Amino acid sequence: MSTDTPLGIAVIGTGRMGADHIRRLHTVTNGARVAAVADLDPDRAAHAAHGIDGCTAHTDPAAAMAAPGVDAVLVASPGPAHEAALTAAFARGLPVLCEKPLTPDAASALRVVEAEARLGRRLVQVGFMRRYDTGYLRLKELLDSGAHGRTLMLHHRHRNPATPPGFTDAMLINDSVVHEIDVTRWLLGEEITAVHVLRPTPSGAAPAGLGDPQLVLFETTGGQICDTELFQNCGFGYQVACEAVGERGTARTGDDHGLLVNADGRWGGTITPGYVERFADAYDRQVQRWVDATRRGTVEGPSCWDGYAAAAACEAGVRAQTTGARAAVELAGRPGLYR
Amino acid sequence: MSTDTPLGIAVIGTGRMGADHIRRLHTVTNGARVAAVADLDPDRAAHAAHGIDGCTAHTDPAAAMAAPGVDAVLVASPGPAHEAALTAAFARGLPVLCEKPLTPDAASALRVVEAEARLGRRLVQVGFMRRYDTGYLRLKELLDSGAHGRTLMLHHRHRNPATPPGFTDAMLINDSVVHEIDVTRWLLGEEITAVHVLRPTPSGAAPAGLGDPQLVLFETTGGQICDTELFQNCGFGYQVACEAVGERGTARTGDDHGLLVNADGRWGGTITPGYVERFADAYDRQVQRWVDATRRGTVEGPSCWDGYAAAAACEAGVRAQTTGARAAVELAGRPGLYR
Amino acid sequence: MSTDTPLGIAVIGTGRMGADHIRRLHTVTNGARVAAVADLDPDRAAHAAHGIDGCTAHTDPAAAMAAPGVDAVLVASPGPAHEAALTAAFARGLPVLCEKPLTPDAASALRVVEAEARLGRRLVQVGFMRRYDTGYLRLKELLDSGAHGRTLMLHHRHRNPATPPGFTDAMLINDSVVHEIDVTRWLLGEEITAVHVLRPTPSGAAPAGLGDPQLVLFETTGGQICDTELFQNCGFGYQVACEAVGERGTARTGDDHGLLVNADGRWGGTITPGYVERFADAYDRQVQRWVDATRRGTVEGPSCWDGYAAAAACEAGVRAQTTGARAAVELAGRPGLYR
Amino acid sequence: MSTDTPLGIAVIGTGRMGADHIRRLHTVTNGARVAAVADLDPDRAAHAAHGIDGCTAHTDPAAAMAAPGVDAVLVASPGPAHEAALTAAFARGLPVLCEKPLTPDAASALRVVEAEARLGRRLVQVGFMRRYDTGYLRLKELLDSGAHGRTLMLHHRHRNPATPPGFTDAMLINDSVVHEIDVTRWLLGEEITAVHVLRPTPSGAAPAGLGDPQLVLFETTGGQICDTELFQNCGFGYQVACEAVGERGTARTGDDHGLLVNADGRWGGTITPGYVERFADAYDRQVQRWVDATRRGTVEGPSCWDGYAAAAACEAGVRAQTTGARAAVELAGRPGLYR
Known part of the structure; x- marks a missing residue:
């Protein structure tokens, strides 16, 4: 993609943490736009998308990822929903910033590690924001x-x-x-x-x-x-x-x-x-670094292995x-x- | 303007301070884009505009302000050039972030104050970044x-x-x-x-x-x-x-x-x-606050009076x-x- | 004793720590005088006593404690010699400031505890100087x-x-x-x-x-x-x-x-x-507090029990x-x- | 004098500062004793001397300085009384620790400087305790x-x-x-x-x-x-x-x-x-250093010139x-x- 086109992001989960990331992407981060949001609660999804040009609201994470203009995914849903969301993103080859925990337990985290390893390239950055x-x-x-x-x-x-x-x-x-x-x-x-x-x-x-x-x-x-x-x-x-x-x-x-x-x-x-x-500052910097790396076509930061370990x-x-x-x-x- | 359209900014002066502001607007600030640049040195202007989609290069500040997509002006030229740049921006009714000093002496600063007062509304924020x-x-x-x-x-x-x-x-x-x-x-x-x-x-x-x-x-x-x-x-x-x-x-x-x-x-x-x-952080915050206020249609921060005083x-x-x-x-x- | 008469102290052991206590008692502490010193090495004992009016030098701790003008004992000999020195002081009913450790092991420390308990009153302050x-x-x-x-x-x-x-x-x-x-x-x-x-x-x-x-x-x-x-x-x-x-x-x-x-x-x-x-400061304060309490006829500070525990x-x-x-x-x- | 004989001190003035110095000399300082006190108020003088072996009470500073066992003088009376006390001490050749101010004004301070200069040797240390x-x-x-x-x-x-x-x-x-x-x-x-x-x-x-x-x-x-x-x-x-x-x-x-x-x-x-x-600590150290120097026969610390300047x-x-x-x-x- 052109480095001058904002990165279109699907935000999965619009609770407290998801809503805060939407605010950040929309008003703080450089080079990003919220292209779609997903929440099991359709009202909450619609409310989160309101007032953002071109942002669509969904109840199905996969549908949000398939929405027009989506280049990457930010997963902020509850931990038990992470594995499914990551699987959907892997299916589309989309880079992901996944809030911690990667998944709620070691067994499921290991499945994610193995799935990403099968892809042969990293797609996921895990949200351990203290590193920023x-x-x-x-x-x-x-x-x-x-x-x-x-x-x-x-x-x-x-x-x-x-x-x-x-x-x-x-x-x-x-x-x-x-x-x-x-x-x-x-x-x-x-x-x-x-x-x-x-x-x-x-x-x-x-x-x-x-x-x-x-x-x-x-x-x-x-x-x-x-x-x-x-x-x-x-x-x-x-x-x-x-x-x-x-x-x-x-x-x-x-x-x-x-x-x-x-x-x-x-x-x-x-x-x-x-x-x-x-x-x-660490939250802001984490997201900016992820957006910058993604626009450059790279994946950095904490990996699925870090989430599993x-x-x-x-x-x-x-x-x-x-x-x-x-x-x-x-x-x-x-x-x-x-x- | 729509709050979702990035603010198009003409940067006047592409020396050390101007180049740093261009970098900031392009890679750090949310909701802004560099639409035009001006420098007496045409090579330096061209170099500054290089790689930024839709950014035009000029030697005349007024021409840069008249370029397509320019919504606001950031003045980073040497102090003696500020009065002319501000006058040009006033003529177009463009909001300005003017690096300090407002002008090099009190007499010229007072002329700027009087010119803005005649407009009847504030257009200028002066770059006293410690306030941020x-x-x-x-x-x-x-x-x-x-x-x-x-x-x-x-x-x-x-x-x-x-x-x-x-x-x-x-x-x-x-x-x-x-x-x-x-x-x-x-x-x-x-x-x-x-x-x-x-x-x-x-x-x-x-x-x-x-x-x-x-x-x-x-x-x-x-x-x-x-x-x-x-x-x-x-x-x-x-x-x-x-x-x-x-x-x-x-x-x-x-x-x-x-x-x-x-x-x-x-x-x-x-x-x-x-x-x-x-x-x-103060520089980043100063510019972000200025972009945010400008997109809301307001002018905040240090005024021409502050520059004059x-x-x-x-x-x-x-x-x-x-x-x-x-x-x-x-x-x-x-x-x-x-x- | 009159509170205006300096406390006469026998210092047992004139190695590094003992010599430092002699210096302290002689030039820093209020209301104390070094009345006698004891060291297995007679030359070191004589050297330590030199220049102090009325201070006698001994090789036997008990002899130092029996010297004229001795009101109290400061034990600064190596740990293995402490039990014997404390026993000698108990026999004379003399108050003691005993450098740590009370004794080198718990069994001997318990014997000291039991001996003091039989006396029915505290005589010993142990030199845990951090408390000061x-x-x-x-x-x-x-x-x-x-x-x-x-x-x-x-x-x-x-x-x-x-x-x-x-x-x-x-x-x-x-x-x-x-x-x-x-x-x-x-x-x-x-x-x-x-x-x-x-x-x-x-x-x-x-x-x-x-x-x-x-x-x-x-x-x-x-x-x-x-x-x-x-x-x-x-x-x-x-x-x-x-x-x-x-x-x-x-x-x-x-x-x-x-x-x-x-x-x-x-x-x-x-x-x-x-x-x-x-x-x-803690060393100085420890010794001054011990001298002050001893001149008042009381025993304070860390006890034999503290040394044993x-x-x-x-x-x-x-x-x-x-x-x-x-x-x-x-x-x-x-x-x-x-x- | 023998370095083992305590320095006998006449304290002139037994108000708040004088009483504190008497306490210090009696219970904190090594190698000093309060030999005499003077105060215009005879009751206050007697109260200050009470309980200190061999300490006599006076209303006349010169009489206190003449008392048996007085080796040095500590002046803690009100500033206007300092010049007379210093003159009396000079007459007897006694070392003095004089609380600040040396005297209440430059003219009288200069007279003290000149009097000491005529003696040809320093007797006075002025109580600028921050230096300690x-x-x-x-x-x-x-x-x-x-x-x-x-x-x-x-x-x-x-x-x-x-x-x-x-x-x-x-x-x-x-x-x-x-x-x-x-x-x-x-x-x-x-x-x-x-x-x-x-x-x-x-x-x-x-x-x-x-x-x-x-x-x-x-x-x-x-x-x-x-x-x-x-x-x-x-x-x-x-x-x-x-x-x-x-x-x-x-x-x-x-x-x-x-x-x-x-x-x-x-x-x-x-x-x-x-x-x-x-x-x-500075007050304690100041007095200890003065006592130590006086027993060695030297005068150190802030001089009359410092008091005058x-x-x-x-x-x-x-x-x-x-x-x-x-x-x-x-x-x-x-x-x-x-x-």
Whole structure:
């Protein structure tokens, strides 16, 4: 396609995340247009398409992908619908940005990996947006430079003011720690081989039945040990931070910054309330990079393999939560497509 | 115009700043396209237009503005050419984003103010991009909230590794301090009434004939006192910071942050090397906001009056440098168009 | 004794630590004098006593304690000599400041506990000097205030530029982690019930045979989980830090501070090279508080029980290093003397 | 005297500052004893001496200095009484630590300088305690190292929560800015040649008649320009900071630090409420260093010349406040005794 023609995108799923991506593509991203949307709820689909020139509304994802002017697909439907949407996109050879998780479990994720491997070329970028955060990018760059020698340990912090109703122990791993799983694999360039979970007496602010906080430990193929403080009802704000300990130095990203205020007997500043504020730039940058790469005819960013490996590590993490013991991560063989 | 049609923009001037804006409009900004470019150097104009679908190249700014599909103008030519370009845009009723300075001196800036006032509506946004920096925006928001009471003083820091060859004392005011002049007026919502300049013994790193650093002091209509450390050959990096002192608290923006590194016996991080890195987001945001407002049919941001008032304060600043005494700023009456 | 008469102190051991305490008592501490010194090496003892009015030199600790004007004892001899020195002090009813470790193992430490318990009153303060560091004191005060609710986790960092020759895995626990063991017990007011040790691939800078860094995990009677990054060959400096995670907030001590420097493209400052610089104030404050309490006729600070409990946790830590599994800490019953 | 005999000190003045010094000498300082006290109020003198072995109480400073066992004098009476006390000490050849100000005005300070110069040796250390603050000491060390080249500018901040009743504009200079005057002279090793004072519209929190805040500017013999934000009713705490701008780098001391807390949607920490907390260590260190030097038979620290030069700069500062113009500092010739 001409690099001057906007990329026509079918957005699958128009709930909270899908609607936000539609807004982004329509008003923030350069070189993209929303060409079609799909949602099981026809009213919601129509509402999402309203006011966007030439954007059609559908209830069937495959129909949206077949709409005129569609060059690529952004999958933002619930996780259980991802495998079908990806299969439809593969049938049409369309590049995809697929929100995380790739699929809800390792078995289905492996099927997607195998399907893409059969195609013989990558079509999918998985939505692990932390890889597009400026701080993490600078940390990655520093580690890759070798300035601090080999990386030995990672210390992650993942704090959230409060969990929504119905949040479970398994969701602590699948929805929250999955980010540290991806960041760990990406920063180190290693696979996670085992997970332990240590559970202190829960906070009084944790909902009944939820073991919050937890200390989640990873072992890697490179022999690194990584710990994550997961604290999802800390009350005071959203904090995501990572310190990488190398042989000759450490580097930390995620300290709050911005305005330094002196008032009321205190120095300091405000903590971002949630991931939307904390990672707004990362979401914008992720989508822009995907659009740019797609217009150039390339696929970059987190792959289906990354989505599968994260799913496998999550399954081990949930087992480790339940048993209190070290749980090994078992991975299938890595297809050549993913190096 | 339809909000779905990209805004067609004529870029006047394709030197360093113009070329960067063309890149931005073409690959970063949402909802815009470069429809025409103009440069006195026809080769440079042709080179700038190359590879952009439907973009025409011109040597005459007015011809570029008359090209098909031009909805708005971005003026990035040298300052002395601005008045003519603005006059041409006014003749066509085209909205303009005009790089600072509005014009090189207060007299010509006042002519532009009067011309726009005669039109009876605003067409021009002046390129004081610091108003679009996240830190300054948060500082402005805090001051406007009244949380710290009335603002009493501002402390500015403006440091640069080195000046280019041929930099003069007057350029210290006109090219560098002009940003503190605009930020002071904007943050406080007051005019600057007088300027003093104190000159320490220059740094050995200052080029012969340049009095660097300097301490530049402003008085305002609101009785505030603002100081600026201007140090353009500090060697160690680019730092722009501002602390606002209110009746009940202070707030500071511009501290370096990002990765915190421990290595080689030191904690800390790197300093941005220049304004491009420091204000990249501000430039992007400035242009996006201008495109968005223009597509909505409105004009926002710094006005011709802001450009004129800055020029008048710069003239006082250069006088104050020369005489060593307090120099009063004299402003013409403010047309109703600018409130 | 009159509160105006200086406290006469016998210093047992005049090696590096003993000599430093003699210097401190002689030139820094208020209300104390060195009345006698003892060292197996008579020349070293004589050298230590030289120039101090009325200070006698001995080779036998008991003789030093029996010297005229001795009101209290500071034990700074090697750990294996502590039990005998404490027994001699108990026989004379003399108050003691005993450098850590109380004794080299839990069995001998328990004998000291039982001997003091038989006396029916405390005589010993153990030299866990971190309890006298300003940062840890403020952290303790905050946790005790309940402002952040119950404490759930502690994150410790313990970094050192390099280990001396001959340093072993067991010494990582007994000489280094012992401080985190004491701080954990003191901050939380709980006993440590189990220790795990996770061992990443060692740094290339670690001497052959030393598994450095390590991640050491504690469980406590209160159900807290505490992690310690122990990294004794990090190269870049000495860093000891602790973050306490409570139900409603976290607090961290140990970030480097002091001068903030901009130079050479970097912001930041220097890292203290070692524990002498980092904890100089804590050593001074520890000794002054001990002298003040002793002159008032009271005993405060870390007790023999604290020394014993640390020894028991160290033994579990060394077991955990060897087995790779969780090692339980087994404590004898706590005598009433220690509440 | 034997270095093992405590230095016997007569404390002149037992008000707030005197009583604090008596406490310090009696319970904190090594190698000193309070041998006599003097106060115009005999009850207050007796109360101050109570409980200190061998300490006698007097109403006449000269009588206190003549008491048995007095080796040195600490003058903490009100400023107008200093000249007489110093004269009495000179008559007896006693070393003196004299609280600032040396005397209340430049004329009387010059008389003291001349009297000491006639003695032909220094007896007096003036109580500019900031020179003993760790942060300022490190800043001084850095500047003296030449690592940042020649110092070009200093930026001082001096903030206080509130002024006591009856505080006047002149006291802003004489009681507050006098510290920046001394620090500027000491850090730079230059004299202050002129003072300007800029006065913004006062804070609503300033008492009627007090122009608070003010911006006070110094010129120096070395051509440096130094600014001080003086804000004595800032409400939020006590902050004293200084940034030195050199040819190749800057360095700042005085940022608050200590515990970093996350709670209630904010990161940061507490601001010290007053100079007692902020400079506690500096007061202790100042007195210890004076006692140590006196026992060695030497006189160090800020001299009578420093006290006189500060008084002369204060007089210029008060003139500059009143006139709004630059006020030159006029100094007498420097006696050889002060190099």
